[in-house]
Each structure stands twice: as structure tokens, then as C-alpha cells.
Amino acid sequence: MQRKNLGTVLTMIACLIFGNLSFAAPTTETVHATLTSPPFVPEATHRDHAVKVIVELEVRELEKEISEGVSYTFWTFGGTVPGSFIRVRQGDTVEFHLKNHPDNKMPHNIDLHGVTGPGGGAASSFTAPGHESQFTFKALNAGIYVYHCATAPVGMHVANGMYGLLLVEPPEGLPAVDHEYYVMQGDFYTVGKYREHGHQDFDMQKAIDERPTYVLFNGSEGALVGDHALKAKVGETVRLFVGNGGPNLVSSFHVIGEIFDKVRYEGGVHEQENVQTTLIPAGGAAIVQFHLDVPGSYVMVDHSIFRAFNKGALAILKAEGPEDKNIYSGKEVDSVYLGDKAASAAPVEEARAAQATGKLTIQQQIKAGEARFAGTCSVCHQNNGAGLAGVFPPLAGSDYLMADRLRSINIVLNGLSGQVTVNGNTYNSVMPPMSQLNDDELANILTYVRNSWGNKGDSVNAADVKQVRESTKRPQGAAH
Ligand SMILES: [Cu+2]
DSSP: HHHHHHHHHHHHHHHHHHHSSTTOOOOOEEOOOOOBOOOOOOOOOSSSOOEEEEEEEEEEEEEEETTTEEEEHHHOOOOOSSSBBBETTOOOOEEEEEOTTTTSSSSSEEEEETTOSGGGGGGGOOOTOEEEEEEEEEEEEEEEEEEOOOSSSHHHHTTOOOOOEEEEETTOOOOOOSSSEEEEEEOBSSSOOOOOOOOOOHHHHHHHHHHHHHHHETTTTTSGGGGGGGEEETTTTEEEEEEESSSSSEEEEEEETEEEEEEEEGGGSOOOEEEEEEEEETTEEEEEEEEOOOEEEEEESSSTHHHHSSSSSSSEEEEESSOOOOOOOOOOOOOHHGGGSSSHHHHHHHHHHHHHHTTTOOOHHHHHHHHHHTTTTTHOOOOSSSSBBBTTTOOOTOOOHHOOOHHHHHHHOOOOEEEETTEEEEEEEEEETTTTHHHHHHHHHHHHHHSSTTOOOOOOHHHHHHHHHHOOOTTTOOOO
16 A cells, blocks of 8 residues: 555656656656465556566476375476466566576576567576576556466476466456456376376376376366365355466366356457356466356366366365355255365375375275265265166165175276176166276275175275286277
């Protein structure tokens, strides 16, 4: 506030001195930009005049979790993926400082799409580890802009998470809303399969072939679910700044159960209304806005839907408040849409940590299995394992399940069809293969199933699953 008043006074003095009421008068006012980590957005500038803004951004190469039990070395602007959010006002002169932390291994630079000038700053910002570069640009155009690293191999730097957003506010600012959040999609390429545990390296060939292992919002499968879900209340308006870092994929951004009241598509100044899904190009961004009328979990996805359910492109906004049965009669969004995000990931993490030290107990497996059963098997066999008469056989008290441990692994890995008799009742249907589950997940789920609802069995371990998986013949080109 103080700063604003001072700025206004300075501008007035400048106008008096130069006898000119335009904002083009030279300004001596300098502010340091406050950057935020995702999913947060800096406060509005609340300025009615241009100033000089100093931005300091540090590149860090950091090992972080990309999925539960999977680590990856991200290259980041400011320590996060996406990088720190930068907010300035149209007309501001930005003095940009790019620092490359001394522990880093690689040189980096920055190309800001909000910069007018060849390379968008890239040539002037090439920075070796332990060094700093500085360049200045004028934010001529209002809009929401992607920034990214452009050091060779450019694709690799972007694929490792080197992108973020720069908002250049229009002179009048953006209309007030209750919440502003920062969400950015990216595609990732690891040598190991989706959710394969341990440290995973970047896979250049998969990146060239555009076959991502993960498609994520905010750089990690867990970034915006569970305790980290975005929050709002019924009656409030939410604005999302949604970027797409790529490097390869175009995003079909959609919020299940919401209609965007307004979209500044392609990050420009025009507004489209009542939009279901908005296309966000790689290296592009949009501003979407919606009003929350009823409570519940709203699932954000890339509507290229396998990416949401099998590569991680899923985030949640949780709205709390009173129901309005006139607008929506129904139940809370169910496990079909939340998938295995319906349950907490904590027991899964605990089981993995215990296994790493060779101390995994059957109780830990059961808990982890329960968390993954929800949204994976429960859609058909039901949460209580009772199945549906004549359609899905029961797992609770199932003689068929308990008769043969290895066969049960085989059923989950490879599916089941043809006639089966469970507890004297016959079923003739099809269960799809669940081979997307990794060895630990599958072992834990089966341990849970074989020790719940009256079933009493021994534990199923990951080594058994691995063995069954390896001994199964699959058509050429089929996964896992
Ligand atoms: Cu870089």
C-alpha cells in the first residue's frame, strides 16, 4: 500500500515536472517482484502506473518425487515444476536476474514468451553453473505467457521441467475473484515404466518419439490431490492460470463437473464464455474462470483421457459448502473419476518404505492394497467385495479366489473370460487385464483382497507377481 501511494506521488511529481499527464513519463520507482511457487499466484500489482520491476530467479537441479516411490532429477526455475510465477503490469520495465546455482551441472537460460526481442531473452541469459546474468525488457503486451529454458538440447531442458508462467496484467488489472491458482501441465519421459519404483532417468528416445511415461500437472502425480488439492468454497469464483510446458503434447484441459464461465484462450485478451474443454498448446497458456455452485471434488484432467488415468494428468479442486439439490441432486464424485486418487496415498508410501528396508508386514500390505483397491477393482467388485449378482463375482468369501494364489495373480495381470463358478454360482463375463499395476501394487491389492471380508490367506509378494508377469506371453508390442 505504502509503495503504491509513494508511486502515485512520484508519478504526479513527474507529471508536474514534465508537464505531461501520460504514463510514459520516466519512472524511478523500483519494486522487487514477489514470486510464488505453484499452485500459488502472487497478489495483483494494484498499480495504476508502470515501474521498474526486479525479478530474481534461480535455477536449481533437484531430485524430487515424480510419482509415489519414483524419483527424478528435475531442472527447475526456482526449485519447483513449474517454475516460480512472475506477475508484472503492462508497461513495466523488467530487470531480470537469472542465477544458476553452483551445485548445478548444466548451463541454462530463459526464453520468456512475454518478451519482445529475438530469442525472448535467451541469448542474453545463457548462464553457467555458479554464474548470474542480467537483461532488461519492457512488458509491452498484456497476457499470460510461458517462459522456458532454451539451452541445447532444448527439448531435454523443457522435458526436465524448465518452464513457468509470466502474467503481464493489463493496465486496469484483472477483475477480482476469490481464488487464483497456478496449474501447469507437462509431459515426462522416463526409462522405467509408469510408476516403476526407484530413481528414473530421462529417456531421450521416448521424448523424440513423443511417447511420455507421465503427463502431469505441477510436476508430480501427487502435486494436486489428497491434502494438496486446491481449495475453494461454494459461492466463490476461481481463476486458474493454466500453462502447458509440453515439451510435446497439446492439452485438452477440462474440469469434470464444471463449465468455464470465461476463458482467455491462448492467453490472449479475448474472452470466450461457457467452455467445456479448452485447448492449451505446448508453450501456451490460458486463463479460465468458474463459479462454484455445489460442493464436492472437481477433477481437472487432460481430456485425452488415458493421460489422466494412466499417466497421471489428474488434479483435484475441493469445494466445501452447502448442497443445492436444485442444481445437482447427486452423490459426491465417485471412484470412477478419482481412480486410485480416491484414497490416501500415505499407506502406499508406508508400505514401499517398509519394503525398501525388508520389513514389510502383511498389515502394511493390506492397508496399501485397500488404498489401491478403491477405484481400481471396486468399480466392479464393489467396495465391500460383494460384487453384483449375475454380473461381477464376489471376492468376499470367494472359494475360487482362495483356491489358488498364483491363479489369482494371473487373473489380475491378464484378465479373465469364459465361464467361472464362484461359490456355486456361474458367471460368464469378461474382466479386463490390469497389467498397468506395478508388482507392488498388485501384490498389495491381492493381499488385501485375500485377507478381507472374511477371507483368510497368506500374503502375496511382489516377487511372485514379477514371476507370473515374466512367464506370460503377450502379443508383440503389448505393454508390460
Ligand atoms: Cu535449462
